[in-house]
Amino acid sequence: MDELDKKMIDGFQRGVPLVERPYAAIAEKLGVSEDEVIEALKVLKENGALSRVGAVFKPNTVGHSTLAAMAVEPDRLEDVAAVVSNFDAVNHNYEREHRLNLWFVVTATDSQGVQQVIEDIEHMTGIKVLNLPMLEDYHLDLGFDLQWN
Amino acid sequence: MDDLDRAIVVATQEGLPLSLRPYDDVARSVGLEPADVINRMEKMLKSGVIRRNGVVPNHYALGYKANGMTVWDVPDDQISALGRRVGALDFVSHCYHRPRHLPDWPYNLFCMVHGRDHESVEKHTRQILMILGDAARDHRILYSTRILKKSGLRLVA
Numbered sequence: 001m002d003e004l005d006k007k008m009i010d011g012f013q014r015g016v017p018l019v020e021r022p023y024a025a026i027a028e029k030l031g032v033s034e035d036e037v038i039e040a041l042k043v044l045k046e047n048g049a050l051s052r053v054g055a056v057f058k059p060n061t062v063g064h065s066t067l068a069a070m071a072v073e074p075d076r077l078e079d080v081a082a083v084v085s086n087f088d089a090v091n092h093n094y095e096r097e098h099r100l101n102l103w104f105v106v107t108a109t110d111s112q113g114v115q116q117v118i119e120d121i122e123h124m125t126g127i128k129v130l131n132l133p134m135l136e137d138y139h140l141d142l143g144f145d146l147q148w149n
Numbered sequence: 150m151d152d153l154d155r156a157i158v159v160a161t162q163e164g165l166p167l168s169l170r171p172y173d174d175v176a177r178s179v180g181l182e183p184a185d186v187i188n189r190m191e192k193m194l195k196s197g198v199i200r201r202n203g204v205v206p207n208h209y210a211l212g213y214k215a216n217g218m219t220v221w222d223v224p225d226d227q228i229s230a231l232g233r234r235v236g237a238l239d240f241v242s243h244c245y246h247r248p249r250h251l252p253d254w255p256y257n258l259f260c261m262v263h264g265r266d267h268e269s270v271e272k273h274t275r276q277i278l279m280i281l282g283d284a285a286r287d288h289r290i291l292y293s294t295r296i297l298k299k300s301g302l303r304l305v306a
Contacts, residue, residue: 009211014201018187018194020170034169041204042167048210052164055190055199061150062158067247067259085298093298096218096291100254103218103291104298130254136229136246138236141200147265 001049004032004040009049016053059137064114065107066133069100070125077101080125089117100130150198153179154189158198161190164205208242213263215292217270219277220256222249222287228258234280235260240273255287267292 007030017025023041024034044050059065072080077095084104085093093104108114118129156179165171176183193199209216223231228246235258236244243261260277264270274290 008204009206013203013206016203018190018202020172020183020187022165022171023167023169038167038169044204045164045167048207051205051207053167053204054161054165055158055193055202056205057158057162057193058198058200061198062155062162067245069254071253081297090298091300093296094216094293095295095297096293098289098291102297103293130250132247132250132254132259134245134247136232138229138232138244138246139241140233140237 004030004036005044005049008037008040008044056141059134063107063109064111065105066114066118066131068104068106068118068121069130069132070102070121070127071100072102072125072127074101080127083124084121087117087121089113150193153181154193154198157186157189157193208263209296212265215264215267215270217262217264217267217274217290217292219260219262219274219288219290221258221260221277221281221285222255223258223281223284224286225257227284231281231284232258235277238273238276238280240264241277256289262290 008026012026016022019025021034023037027034027037030037041050041053045052070080081093081095081102084090084102087106089106089108090104091107093102095101096103106114106117108117118131122129157175160175160178166174168174170183172183172186176186179186190199194202232244232246235241240262241260242263243259245259246257247259249255249257262270262273264273270290270292274288278285278288
């Protein structure tokens with residue numbers, strides 16, 4: 001992670017202009033070339049430091065999603081997690097420390113699609129799925145303030 | 150939001166190409182001119198459909214390995230005001246009101262906290278507790294012990 005990388009991550013989590021050559025706009029502000037910016041972003045993406053470059057959309061703008069939780073007996077966790085992760089509609093699946101130990105996000109084009117996936121998972125595993133849809137979003141998303149050390 | 154806007158969301162949800170003119174690629178895939186894509190995205194940014202446009206770091210890869218989902222039981226008639234205050238904290242990456250499921254699940258406010266270690270997550274949780282005060286009747290930190298699947302939003306139109 002060099003100075004250019006840090007400057008891009010610190011300074012450009014928002015406010016990248018919507019213009020035909022956005023990387024040139026970043027380059028100009030940082031006093032480097034457009035190619036250097038593109039090359040550095042490619043490396044950051046390849047090594048996993050960046051998830052992506054682009055727009056962050058408000059949740060449930062296109063499609064519907066929900067947070068779901070299951071209480072799975074420890075000796076069944078591997079199998080149940082595999083069943084859950086195997087759904088394309090599941091894009092996050094975490095094991096967490098709680099009696100409700102499997103937490104995942106279900107996303108589909110509409111709420112019926114979400115409900116169907118939840119019912120399918122309940123049917124396939126025989127375990128109740130707690131459906132915890134977002135009722136209100138309070139996050140003021142300005143990007144994440146990373147502390148370099 | 151019309152169908153073309155939705156097509157733009159679908160085409161850009163996994164990120165822009167790292168090419169000289171990335172909106173040209175988006176425009177081609179949705180059948181618009183690049184300037185139209187940009188105009189539509191500008192409108193989505195103004196209306197709040199797009200929250201921000203920029204680089205999206207991967208917290209975990211950058212050393213923020215502790216991911217604590219803090220969950221709180223707060224009175225329903227105070228949750229909006231309190232949620233907005235907590236949601237503005239810079240170490241909180243998501244802050245949502247979600248339903249309780251009594252008796253299994255009494256918590257209605259979910260705030261995701263990222264830190265380099267459990268200690269910093271706990272410090273941040275205490276900062277949230279200071280804001281919530283007596284309104285926080287109960288709370289928990291649910292650490293993730295394993296990431297079993299993580300992929301970007303992938304919707305097809």
